[in-house]
Amino acid sequence: MTSTAPDNSRNRADALPKSWNPGEVEAEMYERWVAAGYFTADASSDKPTYSIVLPPPNVTGSLHMGHALDHTLMDTLSRRKRLQGYEVLWLPGMDHAGIATQTVVEKQLAVDGKTKEDFGRELFIDKVWDWKRESGGTIQWQMRALGDGVDWSRDRFTMDDGLSRAVQTMFERLYDAGLIYRAERLVNWSPVLRTAISDIEVKFEDIPGELVSLRYGSLDDAQPHVVVATTRVETMLGDTAVAVHPDDPRYRSMIGGTIEHPITGRQIPIVADDYVDPEFGTGAVKITPAHDPNDFELGLRHNLPMPSIMDERGRIVGTGTEFDGMDRFEARVAVRERLAREGRVVAEKRPYVHSVGHSERSGEPIEPRLSMQWWVKVESLAKAAGDAVRDGKVVIHPPSQEPRWFEWVDNMHDWCISRQLWWGHRIPIWYGPEGEVICVGPDESAPEGWVQDPDVLDTWFSSGLWPFSTMGWPDNSTELEKFYPTNVLVTGYDILFFWVARMMMFGMFVAEDSAITAGKRADAPQVPFHDVFLHGLIRDQFGKKMSKSRGNGIDPLDWIKEFGADALRFTLARGAQPGGDLSVGEPHALASRSFVTKLFNATKFALMNGARPGELPARAALTDADRWILDRFEVVLAEVDSAFDAYEFGKACEALYHFTWDELCDWYLELAKVQFAGDDARVESTRVVLGNVLDAVLRLLHPVIPFVTEALWQALTGGASVVVATWPQPSGVPADADSERRLVDAQQLITEIRRFRSDQGLADKQKVRARLDGLDASGLGELRAAITNLARLTDFEPGQESTASLEVRLSGATVVVGLNTEGSVDLEAERRRLEKDLAAAEKELAGTAAKLGNDAFLAKAPENVVDKIKARRDVAAAEVERIGVRLAELAAR
The missing domain is CATH 1.10.287.380 (Valyl-tRNA synthetase, C-terminal domain)
Structure with a gap:
C-alpha cells in the first residue's frame, strides 16, 4: 500500500510552486539574503577568515560572459566557505576606468557640440561624477541578478576618498624610494584620445597595408645607395640612421659611413646591429627611434638623435618639409608619391597583411611616440613578485601558467603610469616657480603658487592596490587585520600580467607596513593573496572565440531571463577547469536547466512521500538501497571537496551532476518508490535516508546553484536559509561492500532486461510476463520487488512458457530471465x-x-x-x- 506522508512534509511540498520558474523568485530571494545580512562580514568574529576581492569591473561596463564566469566561480568559493564555518568577506567594487569613462562623457558633450575644454577641468570632472551617480554601475544590479553574495556594505570605488588616499600614499612612497621617475620614452599613443595608453588597451589586428621598398642615397647605381622596406613610409621623415647586420658582407664597407636621406638631404649614419635580420628583405632597415619600439632601443644603443615628427593628434610637425601639418595617413600617401616621382620607390606590395596595434577604446591604429611621461622602475618590484611564487608564498593554479608568469616578471620593462586625461587620480607632483619639484602626500599641501602636474595615473595603478586599499590601507583597520591578505584571486589568464603582477608588486612593496602587519605573526608571508586561480576564456559551442564581428557573443542577462541564473551558473562552473578555455552554447544551458528541473521535481516528489532529514536508524535496519545511496554520497562528498579545494570546478560539478541525476534520481528514487509502497517500518527509514541525502546534496549544490537549492532546502528542512547552513561532513561509517555489490548487480540486471525488452520491440512502460531464475542464488532475493518493478515485469500465469530469454552474468551467479511476449509486440x-x-x-x-x-x-x-x-x-x-x-x-x- 502507499504510505501517507507526514502533514508537515506534505505542507512544505505544497508550499513549492507547481514547477520551477526562476524569473518569479530569484530577485526577491536575493534581496532577502542581502536584507538578512548573510553576506555582510563581521570583522570582530572569532571564526576563521576567508576573503576574496572582486576584480573591479569598469564603472562604464555591463555584465558579459567573462564577468559571469568570474563571478560564478568567486561566489561558489565564498558560499562554500560560508557553509564550512568561515567568516567570509567577498568585497565588491568598481574601477573608475579613466579612458573609458572620460570618453563616454566627452561623447555626450559632443552631441551638443561641446568639448571638455569648453568647461575646464574642474567643471568637466563634476560632470563625470554626475554621470557616475546617474548612469554608472549598471553592472551592480546585474551582479544581483546573477546571485553574487558580495558584502554590499563594503562596496568600494577606486576614486573614493579612502582609495584616493591610498593611491597618493603609494605614489609618495615609491617616489621617495627612487622607484618613480619622469623621462622621455616611447609609449603607445592614441592620437584620437591624445594620451598614452597601456599595453592591455592595445589590440593587434591583421590588416591589409602596403610594403614599400625605398632607395636611400644616390640614384646612380655606381654611387653609395641602400634599399630599405617599410609599411609606414611617413615615418622616414624621422629617420636618423640605416642599420645593417655587422656580418652582412653586402654592407660591410658602408658601416660607419653615412648616406643621404631621400627627402631632407641630411647625411645619416649606417650602423651595425645584431637586431637586423640579414635574410629579411634587403638586409637593411631604416631607423626611426621616436616612432618604433625596436628602433628606439637601437637608437639608445647607438646614441642616435630621436626627433619626434608627429604631434599629439598624429599630424606631421617639425620636419621642415611640405608634409608638415598633414595627418599621418595623408602624409603616408604624399611621401610615397613624391618618392615615386623621384624614382626612389623600388617596389610596392599591396595588399600587405600585417599586424597593427589598435586602441581598444577609440579604434584607431596606435602610434609609438616619444613622450615625456612618469614611470615606475619595476626591476626590484618584479623580482619580489617572482620570488613570491618561487618561494611558494603565492601558488598559481594551474602550475602550467607559472612559466608565463616568470617570463613576464623576469623580463618586465618599466611601467608608464601617466595618462594625459582629466578623469582619474591626479599625479601628486607639484612644480615651483624656479623649476622645483616636490611630491605631495595625502596629509600634505603644496606651497602657494606651485602648479600640479596635469596628468593622471594609469587606472592599473589604483587597481594594483585593490586588495589592501579597499580594506583601509594605509591606515590601520580591523578589516586589514582580519581579512588581509586575501585567500585567492580569481581571474582570467589573459590579464595575469597586467593586473595580477601589479597587485603582487605593490603588495610585496608594502609588506612590512605597520597597517599590513598589525595583528599578524612575524613570519606570516605578506602577500596580497595566497592562491591565484586562472581560468580560461569563454568560447562559443563550436570552440570559436566570442566577438562582436562574428556575432557569436552571448549576453548572460539573456540567458538568465530564458534559463534562470542557476542554469547559467551551472553551465559556466561545469565547464571551468584551471587554465582551460570553455565552450558554451544554448545546448549547454538547456542541459543545465533540465538538471535544475530534475532536482526540483525529485525533491518535490520526495516531500510528497514524507521525506525529511533526521537521525538515521541503525545500519542493520536499512535496506541495501538505503545503505548504497548513503555510501555513494560519502564517495561523492570526498570527490567534491577534493575538486573544490583544487579549484577544479568542472570536476566537482560533474560529480554532483552524475550523482544527483544518475544515482539519486534515476536509481535511488525509483527504488524508494518501491520501498514507499511497502507496509513495514523501513518506509520511515527510507523517508529519513532520502531526506538526509537530499538535504546534503542541496547543500553541496548550493554554492553553484543557490536559488533553487534555497527554495528546496527550506521546504525540505524548514530551516531559515541554506546560505547559513553547514557544509556536509563525512559520516565516518564504513562503507557496506556487500550492499554495493548487490545494488550494482541489480542495476546491471535491470539494465540488461531493459535493453533486451527494447530489442524485443516492447514499449518502455509496457508490462511483460517474466520469470527470474537464480535471483536468490545471486543474493538479490530481497530486491526482487524492486527489480520486477523497475524492469516492468509481472509473474507468469499458470502454464505460460518463455518466448524469449536472456542470461545475465552477475558477480555471484547467473540470472536467467524468461519473457513471454505473446500479444505484446506488433x-x-x-x-x-x-x-x-x-x-x-x-x-x-x-x-x-x-x-x-x-x-x-x-x-x-x-x-x-x-x-x-x-x-x-x-x-x-x-x-x-x-x-x-x-x-x-x-x-x-
Whole structure:
C-alpha cells in the first residue's frame, strides 16, 4: 500500500510552486539574503577568515560572459566557505576606468557640440561624477541578478576618498624610494584620445597595408645607395640612421659611413646591429627611434638623435618639409608619391597583411611616440613578485601558467603610469616657480603658487592596490587585520600580467607596513593573496572565440531571463577547469536547466512521500538501497571537496551532476518508490535516508546553484536559509561492500532486461510476463520487488512458457530471465523498424569500410581519425549481426 506522508512534509511540498520558474523568485530571494545580512562580514568574529576581492569591473561596463564566469566561480568559493564555518568577506567594487569613462562623457558633450575644454577641468570632472551617480554601475544590479553574495556594505570605488588616499600614499612612497621617475620614452599613443595608453588597451589586428621598398642615397647605381622596406613610409621623415647586420658582407664597407636621406638631404649614419635580420628583405632597415619600439632601443644603443615628427593628434610637425601639418595617413600617401616621382620607390606590395596595434577604446591604429611621461622602475618590484611564487608564498593554479608568469616578471620593462586625461587620480607632483619639484602626500599641501602636474595615473595603478586599499590601507583597520591578505584571486589568464603582477608588486612593496602587519605573526608571508586561480576564456559551442564581428557573443542577462541564473551558473562552473578555455552554447544551458528541473521535481516528489532529514536508524535496519545511496554520497562528498579545494570546478560539478541525476534520481528514487509502497517500518527509514541525502546534496549544490537549492532546502528542512547552513561532513561509517555489490548487480540486471525488452520491440512502460531464475542464488532475493518493478515485469500465469530469454552474468551467479511476449509486440511494425535500422547500419558499415580500404586516405589521415573510423565500422558490423538475428527470430514466429 502507499504510505501517507507526514502533514508537515506534505505542507512544505505544497508550499513549492507547481514547477520551477526562476524569473518569479530569484530577485526577491536575493534581496532577502542581502536584507538578512548573510553576506555582510563581521570583522570582530572569532571564526576563521576567508576573503576574496572582486576584480573591479569598469564603472562604464555591463555584465558579459567573462564577468559571469568570474563571478560564478568567486561566489561558489565564498558560499562554500560560508557553509564550512568561515567568516567570509567577498568585497565588491568598481574601477573608475579613466579612458573609458572620460570618453563616454566627452561623447555626450559632443552631441551638443561641446568639448571638455569648453568647461575646464574642474567643471568637466563634476560632470563625470554626475554621470557616475546617474548612469554608472549598471553592472551592480546585474551582479544581483546573477546571485553574487558580495558584502554590499563594503562596496568600494577606486576614486573614493579612502582609495584616493591610498593611491597618493603609494605614489609618495615609491617616489621617495627612487622607484618613480619622469623621462622621455616611447609609449603607445592614441592620437584620437591624445594620451598614452597601456599595453592591455592595445589590440593587434591583421590588416591589409602596403610594403614599400625605398632607395636611400644616390640614384646612380655606381654611387653609395641602400634599399630599405617599410609599411609606414611617413615615418622616414624621422629617420636618423640605416642599420645593417655587422656580418652582412653586402654592407660591410658602408658601416660607419653615412648616406643621404631621400627627402631632407641630411647625411645619416649606417650602423651595425645584431637586431637586423640579414635574410629579411634587403638586409637593411631604416631607423626611426621616436616612432618604433625596436628602433628606439637601437637608437639608445647607438646614441642616435630621436626627433619626434608627429604631434599629439598624429599630424606631421617639425620636419621642415611640405608634409608638415598633414595627418599621418595623408602624409603616408604624399611621401610615397613624391618618392615615386623621384624614382626612389623600388617596389610596392599591396595588399600587405600585417599586424597593427589598435586602441581598444577609440579604434584607431596606435602610434609609438616619444613622450615625456612618469614611470615606475619595476626591476626590484618584479623580482619580489617572482620570488613570491618561487618561494611558494603565492601558488598559481594551474602550475602550467607559472612559466608565463616568470617570463613576464623576469623580463618586465618599466611601467608608464601617466595618462594625459582629466578623469582619474591626479599625479601628486607639484612644480615651483624656479623649476622645483616636490611630491605631495595625502596629509600634505603644496606651497602657494606651485602648479600640479596635469596628468593622471594609469587606472592599473589604483587597481594594483585593490586588495589592501579597499580594506583601509594605509591606515590601520580591523578589516586589514582580519581579512588581509586575501585567500585567492580569481581571474582570467589573459590579464595575469597586467593586473595580477601589479597587485603582487605593490603588495610585496608594502609588506612590512605597520597597517599590513598589525595583528599578524612575524613570519606570516605578506602577500596580497595566497592562491591565484586562472581560468580560461569563454568560447562559443563550436570552440570559436566570442566577438562582436562574428556575432557569436552571448549576453548572460539573456540567458538568465530564458534559463534562470542557476542554469547559467551551472553551465559556466561545469565547464571551468584551471587554465582551460570553455565552450558554451544554448545546448549547454538547456542541459543545465533540465538538471535544475530534475532536482526540483525529485525533491518535490520526495516531500510528497514524507521525506525529511533526521537521525538515521541503525545500519542493520536499512535496506541495501538505503545503505548504497548513503555510501555513494560519502564517495561523492570526498570527490567534491577534493575538486573544490583544487579549484577544479568542472570536476566537482560533474560529480554532483552524475550523482544527483544518475544515482539519486534515476536509481535511488525509483527504488524508494518501491520501498514507499511497502507496509513495514523501513518506509520511515527510507523517508529519513532520502531526506538526509537530499538535504546534503542541496547543500553541496548550493554554492553553484543557490536559488533553487534555497527554495528546496527550506521546504525540505524548514530551516531559515541554506546560505547559513553547514557544509556536509563525512559520516565516518564504513562503507557496506556487500550492499554495493548487490545494488550494482541489480542495476546491471535491470539494465540488461531493459535493453533486451527494447530489442524485443516492447514499449518502455509496457508490462511483460517474466520469470527470474537464480535471483536468490545471486543474493538479490530481497530486491526482487524492486527489480520486477523497475524492469516492468509481472509473474507468469499458470502454464505460460518463455518466448524469449536472456542470461545475465552477475558477480555471484547467473540470472536467467524468461519473457513471454505473446500479444505484446506488433510483429509487422517491429519488422519494419528493424529493417530500417538494418539499412542504416549497412550504410554505415559500407561507408567506413570504403574509407578504410582507401590507401590514399589512410596515408594522409591522422592515426586517431583512422581509429575512430575503425571503431565505427566495428559498431556497425555488430549492429548488422544483431539486427539480422532479431529479424530471423521474427520470421520464425
